[in-house]
Amino acid sequence: MKLMLGYITGLLLLVSISFADEFSYLEKNNNNWLQIYSNLLRAQALDDEIKSLEKTVQKAIGKNKLELTQLLKLQTSKKKILDELPQSFDSMLEKITIGDNLKEITLIEYLLNNQKNNYAIQTKKLAFVEEEYFEALKHLNAELKLASKREVKDTSKEYQLQMALDFFKSAQGLLDNKTAVLKHMQELYLHELKSYESTQLPRVILNIGVIIFIFMLFHLLKYFITKRIENEDKLFKIKKILNITFFLLLLLVIIIFNINNIIYAATLVGFIAAAITISMKEYLQSIVAWFHLSFGNFIKLGDRILIHVNKHPIIGEVIDISPFKVTLYESINNTTSVQLKRAGRIIFIPNNYFVSNYVYNYTHDKMKTIYDLIEFRIPFSVDAQKVEDIVQEIALEATERYMEVASKQFMSLKKRYDMRSRDFRPRIHLVPDAVEPCYILYIWYVTPYHQIMEFKSQLSQKVVNKFQEENIPFYIK
Known part of the structure; x- marks a missing residue:
């Protein structure tokens, strides 16, 4: 098809060079097909004119050569401007994007129908382009009919219009091909959508139902526990345990439901782990630091340490090392006497602080x-x-x-x-x-x-x- 179009275009352009300045009857307002075709003819005519001028300039002498050189520059500038305009029907049809491969159907795609909406938009675009195409054919036929009825025959114009009609008719294959591909992709998408609805959707609904049930169950447990336990510290610890259990159980349920698709399950677990890591970054760092504190043996219970938080010194004895925090008892010493002017407070330091900050130990090992x-x-x-x-x-x-x-x-x-x-x-x-x-x-x-x-x-x-x-x-x- 492309070879045929190229052959016809070349033949038509060779014949129409002498008529390069008479293309107005090939144009129609707001018709992209005719405008592109006209741009193509004008560009080819200018190309040939520029080549002819270049040969003439080489042979010319004196003032004549200077005038021809200026004319050559002018025509070259026109050609550069014209090259910025579309000169191929393919460039117009490429704007109707269809895509070669279908995206995997997911719950979000099933609910939103993004691809279906996209196909509808592209179909409307194609219908508009097709309407413009037939308007162009109608216009060319009307011009050819008027030219043939004139008393003084313009055989060159009639021949050029006939060649334009032949070119446009051969280009109809581009439209037909684009329409067929769009229709095929749309049918394939609808088939995948129905397949998802009958196979995967029930399983997804079951997964969501189980997750909602677990979510409601944990909130009911929290409600009854809050009503029965009055001790705030104990209630806080139980709620924290419930939250951790909820996340772990939720993760286990998701893995079980997606165990058949190992890659999907691994990806999902990775996303969940990343989300937990980001949302609980400080807690995870504290737990890692707790292992470091417990087995690193550079801080232990009973040690007196000095740290700086926001450039303020804090000094005291270590009275507890838990997975999330180190607890200090603020002692009376030079620092508290000279700078702080107070002592005897209980100070809680997150474990992650000890990972990237200096700690001064007054009682390391047996050095007291x-x-x-x-x-x-x-x-x-x-x-x-x-x-x-x-x-x-x-x-x-x-x-x-x-x-x-x-x-x-x-x-x-x-x-x-x-x-x-x-x-x-x-x-x-x-x-x-x-x-x-x-x-x-x-x-x-x-x-x-x-x-x-x-x-x-x-x-x-x-x-x-x-x-x-x-x-x-x-x-x-």
């Missing part, structure tokens, strides 16, 4: 002592060496018993990690202040984690009393 710090401001006029000796003597005497304890605890820690030996003697540093004309006296000392505030108080009093006895001026910023 930490370094604490006391600061004083000492004027430059004071004998720095004397101050250092006095503080060193006081701190050494006060922490001697804790130094031995810390050394023994450190040996246990050293067995687990690659660490150098340490001396837990007090560290005394006098550093010039960058702002004020004085020294900053840093007193680092080791102390049990649960006696930080008590020992700080005792050691501070001893240092202050000794400074007063020795008339050493000091102040605390």
